[in-house]
Amino acid sequence: MQQTGIQRGESHRVIAIRLLVSHVMCLGIFVVPVTAELLWAAVIGYFVRMFFIEAGAHRYFAHRAFRTSRFFQAVLALGVAASGQRGPIWWAGHHRKHHRLSDRPGDPHSPMAIGIQGGTRVATRGRFWHAHLGWLVQPENLDTDLDAVKDLARYPELVFINKTHMLWPIVLLVATVLLGAYTPLFGRDGLGWSAAVWAFFVPTVLSLHGIFVVNSLTHGGRPGRWHRRRFLTNDYTTNAWWLAIPTMGAAWHNNHHRYMNAARAGFYRWELDPSYVILRGLAALRIVRDLHEVPSAVLEEGHTLESQPMPLGEPELPR
Numbered sequence: 054m055q056q057t058g059i060q061r062g063e064s065h066r067v068i069a070i071r072l073l074v075s076h077v078m079c080l081g082i083f084v085v086p087v088t089a090e091l092l093w094a095a096v097i098g099y100f101v102r103m104f105f106i107e108a109g110a111h112r113y114f115a116h117r118a119f120r121t122s123r124f125f126q127a128v129l130a131l132g133v134a135a136s137g138q139r140g141p142i143w144w145a146g147h148h149r150k151h152h153r154l155s156d157r158p159g160d161p162h163s164p165m166a167i168g169i170q171g172g173t174r175v176a177t178r179g180r181f182w183h184a185h186l187g188w189l190v191q192p193e194n195l196d197t198d199l200d201a202v203k204d205l206a207r208y209p210e211l212v213f214i215n216k217t218h219m220l221w222p223i224v225l226l227v228a229t230v231l232l233g234a235y236t237p238l239f240g241r242d243g244l245g246w247s248a249a250v251w252a253f254f255v256p257t258v259l260s261l262h263g264i265f266v267v268n269s270l271t272h273g274g275r276p277g278r279w280h281r282r283r284f285l286t287n288d289y290t291t292n293a294w295w296l297a298i299p300t301m302g303a304a305w306h307n308n309h310h311r312y313m314n315a316a317r318a319g320f321y322r323w324e325l326d327p328s329y330v331i332l333r334g335l336a337a338l339r340i341v342r343d344l345h346e347v348p349s350a351v352l353e354e355g356h357t358l359e360s361q362p363m364p365l366g367e368p369e370l371p372r
Contacts, residue, residue: 140215
């Protein structure tokens with residue numbers, strides 16, 4: 054199995070078709086029968102996917118914020134791939150690039166456009182859909198540079214899962230349909246199509262938007278009631294408390310960009326971070342270990358700083 058160089062991804066047309074089909078299938082909620090069990094499956098499926106993406110793809114694979122066994126590492130990788138957000142190495146590689154170039158030219162999914170006006174560098178909003186979904190179908194974001202994530206590419210099983218990432222959502226879809234059609238798991242049998250819509254496509258699409266609102270809404274938001282900047286990071290990140298639960302803690306994004314290697318994004322006890330709560334539970338069970346905590350100096354810094362105005366249109370731009 055290739056462990057260096059460029060691992061080619063599918064074309065942007067294939068990705069666009071996958072996105073379109075997934076969204077169209079969600080319209081089936083107006084057609085197929087639904088049960089209470091299917092509604093619970095949609096809710097649980099959403100949060101399970103969000104955990105694999107936020108705790109697995111983001112905090113573990115992208116930032117190595119905790120340690121685990123090689124077996125559970127593979128479980129996390131399969132969970133990421135089955136959630137429909139491509140492979141774990143692809144995800145980590147592009148996210149690390151995002152941190153290196155956050156809200157600067159070259160950032161794969163910043164909603165900010167930085168340019169020159171009157172000889173001064175300025176930033177403007179307006180690239181919401183690029184940051185949210187558009188960047189996924191750009192040719193420069195399709196492939197995985199294995200050399201950029203050598204710590205992950207040295208594991209053949211991760212490289213294999215990354216390369217075959219399109220297979221795992223299909224496996225999950227088939228299993229979901231069979232369970233709906235031939236078992237009473239979702240209230241009664243004979244619910245194959247309903248299971249496909251409610252237990253697979255709805256949570257898959259919602260989790261896609263659930264993680265990508267972090268790109269589109271917590272970069273460039275104007276500080277105020279809904280967005281706050283606790284730390285003076287060299288970008289346009291904000292904390293969005295109202296997205297903390299649906300994003301499984303990822304919306305404490307200004308915190309995260311201040312200290313990205315922590316296993317928690319909600320740095321303080323009053324900042325809800327469901328992913329961290331689950332990680333603490335897994336640590337108690339010894340499934341994960343060495344959760345990287347936030348340094349006390351960073352916590353103290355956050356206590357002393359006031360909410361800062363967004364430096365939009367001023368010379369003090371990310372360099």
